Amino acid sequence: MKTMTIYDVAQKAGVSIATVSKVINRNGRISEKTRERIMQIMAEMGYVPNLVASALSSKRTYMIGLLLPDISNPYFAELARNIEDRAHELGYNVVICNTDNQIDKESDYLTFLQQKSVDGILMATGLAHPQSLGLILEKKLPIALIARDAPQLAVNSVYVDDFMGGYLAASHLLSLGHRRIGIIVESMELESSRQRLKGYRSALDEFHCPYDEQWVSVSDFSIVSGIEVAGRLLDRKIRPTAIFACNDLLAIGSIQAARSRGISVPEGLSVVGFDNTFLCGMVDPALTTVGQPIRELARNAVDLLHRQLLGEEQPKQRIVLLPELVLRKSTQRYGSFETVGDINL
Amino acid sequence: MKTMTIYDVAQKAGVSIATVSKVINRNGRISEKTRERIMQIMAEMGYVPNLVASALSSKRTYMIGLLLPDISNPYFAELARNIEDRAHELGYNVVICNTDNQIDKESDYLTFLQQKSVDGILMATGLAHPQSLGLILEKKLPIALIARDAPQLAVNSVYVDDFMGGYLAASHLLSLGHRRIGIIVESMELESSRQRLKGYRSALDEFHCPYDEQWVSVSDFSIVSGIEVAGRLLDRKIRPTAIFACNDLLAIGSIQAARSRGISVPEGLSVVGFDNTFLCGMVDPALTTVGQPIRELARNAVDLLHRQLLGEEQPKQRIVLLPELVLRKSTQRYGSFETVGDINL
DNA sequence: GTGAAAGCGCTAACAC
DNA sequence: GTGTTAGCGCTTTCAC
Numbered sequence: 001m002k003t004m005t006i007y008d009v010a011q012k013a014g015v016s017i018a019t020v021s022k023v024i025n026r027n028g029r030i031s032e033k034t035r036e037r038i039m040q041i042m043a044e045m046g047y048v049p050n051l052v053a054s055a056l057s058s059k060r061t062y063m064i065g066l067l068l069p070d071i072s073n074p075y076f077a078e079l080a081r082n083i084e085d086r087a088h089e090l091g092y093n094v095v096i097c098n099t100d101n102q103i104d105k106e107s108d109y110l111t112f113l114q115q116k117s118v119d120g121i122l123m124a125t126g127l128a129h130p131q132s133l134g135l136i137l138e139k140k141l142p143i144a145l146i147a148r149d150a151p152q153l154a155v156n157s158v159y160v161d162d163f164m165g166g167y168l169a170a171s172h173l174l175s176l177g178h179r180r181i182g183i184i185v186e187s188m189e190l191e192s193s194r195q196r197l198k199g200y201r202s203a204l205d206e207f208h209c210p211y212d213e214q215w216v217s218v219s220d221f222s223i224v225s226g227i228e229v230a231g232r233l234l235d236r237k238i239r240p241t242a243i244f245a246c247n248d249l250l251a252i253g254s255i256q257a258a259r260s261r262g263i264s265v266p267e268g269l270s271v272v273g274f275d276n277t278f279l280c281g282m283v284d285p286a287l288t289t290v291g292q293p294i295r296e297l298a299r300n301a302v303d304l305l306h307r308q309l310l311g312e313e314q315p316k317q318r319i320v321l322l323p324e325l326v327l328r329k330s331t332q333r334y335g336s337f338e339t340v341g342d343i344n345l
Numbered sequence: 346m347k348t349m350t351i352y353d354v355a356q357k358a359g360v361s362i363a364t365v366s367k368v369i370n371r372n373g374r375i376s377e378k379t380r381e382r383i384m385q386i387m388a389e390m391g392y393v394p395n396l397v398a399s400a401l402s403s404k405r406t407y408m409i410g411l412l413l414p415d416i417s418n419p420y421f422a423e424l425a426r427n428i429e430d431r432a433h434e435l436g437y438n439v440v441i442c443n444t445d446n447q448i449d450k451e452s453d454y455l456t457f458l459q460q461k462s463v464d465g466i467l468m469a470t471g472l473a474h475p476q477s478l479g480l481i482l483e484k485k486l487p488i489a490l491i492a493r494d495a496p497q498l499a500v501n502s503v504y505v506d507d508f509m510g511g512y513l514a515a516s517h518l519l520s521l522g523h524r525r526i527g528i529i530v531e532s533m534e535l536e537s538s539r540q541r542l543k544g545y546r547s548a549l550d551e552f553h554c555p556y557d558e559q560w561v562s563v564s565d566f567s568i569v570s571g572i573e574v575a576g577r578l579l580d581r582k583i584r585p586t587a588i589f590a591c592n593d594l595l596a597i598g599s600i601q602a603a604r605s606r607g608i609s610v611p612e613g614l615s616v617v618g619f620d621n622t623f624l625c626g627m628v629d630p631a632l633t634t635v636g637q638p639i640r641e642l643a644r645n646a647v648d649l650l651h652r653q654l655l656g657e658e659q660p661k662q663r664i665v666l667l668p669e670l671v672l673r674k675s676t677q678r679y680g681s682f683e684t685v686g687d688i689n690l
Numbered sequence: 691g692t693g694a695a696a697g698c699g700c701t702a703a704c705a706c
Numbered sequence: 707g708t709g710t711t712a713g714c715g716c717t718t719t720c721a722c
């Protein structure tokens with residue numbers, strides 16, 4: 001069955017292809033009568049427009065590229081889901097690109113996406129290397145950054161207030177009486193990590209608790225890394241009574257590290273995570289965490305991009321959403337229970 | 346900066362566009378000398394071919410569509426990750442489509458993908474409604490099914506031996522001495538669920554343990570559903586001593602249902618999951634499960650599709666991979682410990 | 691080895 | 707309101 005074109009429809013309807021094109025794109029002046037007749041004919045024939053051809057002349061592909069480190073990470077999976085939902089509502093398809101935070105994969109994908117003429121790009125990779133970004137900006141490809149970095153460059157972005165998140169986590173622990181609070185950050189390369197750390201320090205200051213660098217550890221995104229880094233923290237002679245992990249995976253790793261050392265959570269160690277992925281309710285004890293409004297993050301980012309695509313000449317903007325503390329079972333007042341098998345000094 | 350075309354390159358190189366096209370696609374006869382010179386010039390100019398135009402004439406977009414129920418489900422996220430990895434290696438981008446198992450969303454996406462002329466489609470949705478499939482097959486759009494259904498239709502597919510998976514899970518529990526084994530299936534619509542149930546029955550037979558329908562419950566994919574359904578099972582006067590849940594999420598839900606009733610796992614209840622997602626190592630107790638070779642599933646599916654795209658006229662095939670039991674901490678011999686707070690008859 | 695030219699299927703002026 | 711036509715940027719015969 002040969003695939004049909006707009007010519008076939010035009011012929012069958014006894015009109016020109018321009019007319020058909022106009023009813024497809026519902027623009028131009030068309031009498032209601034011929035409009036309906038043509039719609040009817042298209043339906044009968046089972047005609048579907050070829051969007052590649054359409055894209056070539058109209059310069060719009062209705063596709064957006066989504067760059068993220070790894071979609072198998074629950075945080076990014078949830079983000080991707082919400083992004084795809086919103087994009088689909090607006091008539092766009094999304095192409096996923098796993099960069100593993102590698103700069104060469106990142107620019108590789110960027111080149112591909114550019115060649116394929118995606119209408120816009122959403123970056124949730126956090127790193128956003130200047131050279132990659134430069135490439136895009138130069139080509140005037142609409143872009144929006146999500147959830148992480150908001151570098152010096154003038155690009156649209158949507159993210160949570162990481163400083164506040166760090167502050168919320170630390171002050172929660174401090175107000176529970178904790179004073180030796182370990183913090184595990186994802187990477188010092190990330191602006192988000194730096195901000196969360198600053199928030200943590202700010203809370204410390206407010207509680208007149210001295211900042212001590214020995215309590216800050218750098219990790220990466222993975223759970224195994226969380227186990228390892230938290231393990232090192234817990235093997236100290238003087239060990240922390242609480243850990244603030246900069247993502248839920250690291251927090252879960254911390255719980256596991258504690259458990260394998262016979263330290264129970266929250267009795268022997270309080271743990272706070274970040275992101276509020278669905279994992280929090282899944283582990284035991286359920287994880288207290290700093291919640292990111294993932295859905296809103298996603299929606300706002302897509303909408304921001306969409307407005308650019310519509311050609312609305314709006315000023316570049318940064319949308320900052322506020323995180324909130326989600327209390328569950330992994331934190332408790334320091335010293336409120338007799339700790340068993342616990343050698344805290 | 347106006348975007349360049351093949352004409353600009355041809356002009357600068359003093360050759361025709363046909364020649365340039367040939368060096369880009371490394372086909373046709375081109376002298377090594379001019380080839381290099383043109384490559385050089387393209388690099389200097391920063392020229393990148395427009396793949397939309399290329400697609401319009403060559404009929405190949407180097408994009409494949411991936412339909413799945415929900416990418417925020419860890420199983421599908423891992424699958425998607427591996428699919429994207431392999432596709433990327435082969436030079437393809439992947440467009441994700443979340444169907445939520447709704448037939449209208451499914452056919453909606455299918456229409457879109459067809460209009461965008463993706464080179465092929467990967468379906469991991471399990472349902473694969475005949476009408477949707479018919480649409481694709483009719484258009485001769487290459488397709489491969491993953492991980493779930495393998496209906497009557499002649500389509501390529503890759504999946505695990507679900508019967509064997511069910512058998513493995515049940516016989517593990519039976520050999521531990523369990524006789525009242527609840528099974529929670531995702532949906533009776535799914536061939537995979539039916540097969541797993543058959544495997545379960547087969548193991549029962551082998552152990553001369555009578556099959557009793559009261560032990561089989563139907564659920565959906567979610568953890569909340571797992572909690573609910575497992576809860577009903579556990580609230581029976583005579584309750585099961587083990588539960589075989591047809592995915593890890595349901596298994597985790599079962600553990601939570603048990604915990605909230607004061608039943609500990611594995612002492613008061615053994616639980617086996619299915620899929621072997623990374624969640625298994627994350628919960629307490631770590632989950633014994635039937636492992637799917639997700640990576641191989643993904644690779645094989647992409648390769649199968651790829652071979653079709655290359656036009657290799659191969660017979661349709663079904664690749665069946667074998668699952669394996671992954672032992673962790675959520676199962677134990679029935680009766681080997683005094684059960685506490687347990688009213689088993 | 692290289693080039694001319696006819697599409698691929700559609701959009702968007704512009705003319706009528 | 708509807709039709710004509712010139713592209714969009716590339717691939718691909720088929721001459722030379």
